[in-house]
């Protein structure tokens with residue numbers, strides 16, 4: 661029997677801070693009718709403009725995926741979109757009173773929790789499914805980036821990351837069944853290298869970061885002076901580097917949590933196709949630019 665579309669049973673809200681903007685605000689998920697898709701509505705802007713979560717509305721992939729229409733933007737949509745796809749939700753209207761989705765703990769966990777609290781409602785209409793008939797590939801050889809999709813019985817993912825740094829190593833993550841998303845992928849948090857974080861902090865580019873919402877990898881020697889400065893920046897009594905090369909802000913949930921988070925981002929970005937996909941997705945060193953370029957390629961090939 662064909663799978664049916666899904667929405668939520670009642671409205672539910674989540675509040676928190678935006679990582680890049682530092683703004684505090686709320687999002688509210690509302691049930692939506694069949695074939696509505698996923699849409700955002702900026703309720704803090706005159707006339708409450710609606711922005712469809714579709715690939716054509718992506719305006720930036722710099723440190724997160726940003727949608728924009730007529731100058732109205734929504735930053736950092738990927739973890740929220742992954743939670744919807746992870747739960748099989750097709751139709752929802754998301755009110756937001758600021759220009760960035762709250763970062764929460766840097767994963768999809770809090771969105772999943774809220775959506776499950778609202779309850780999932782199965783609708784009458786059949787899900788729209790993009791069945792992959794032949795291999796599609798996107799590659800940036802000089803950056804060792806490659807994403808492919810091949811025909812398969814159902815949707816599955818495998819991700820490999822290798823930044824040629826000892827502290828992270830080569831990591832793999834797979835997802836063979838979307839039913840495992842909630843436990844295996846959703847809690848996996850975003851990560852950053854310390855030198856990138858210092859650059860972002862020094863240039864005032866992460867205003868909502870308190871380093872409880874990212875795993876910080878340290879791939880160089882750090883002096884005590886620097887650690888003291890970091891503890892001030894992060895508003896923590898002390899900062900130290902753990903043996904395995906991560907800052908003492910958090911413990912890893914999984915050894916390959918970074919690779920799992922890249923898989924989470926990939927699911928979030930591919931949600932912008934506005935279709936469920938049937939095929940096996942394999943990604944090497946994926947990022948938001950790669951993910952969205954790949955989604956555009958699929959969109960042009962199959963949906964335009």
Ligand SMILES: [Zn+2]
Pocket residue numbers: 738739850921925
């Ligand atoms: Zn992410």
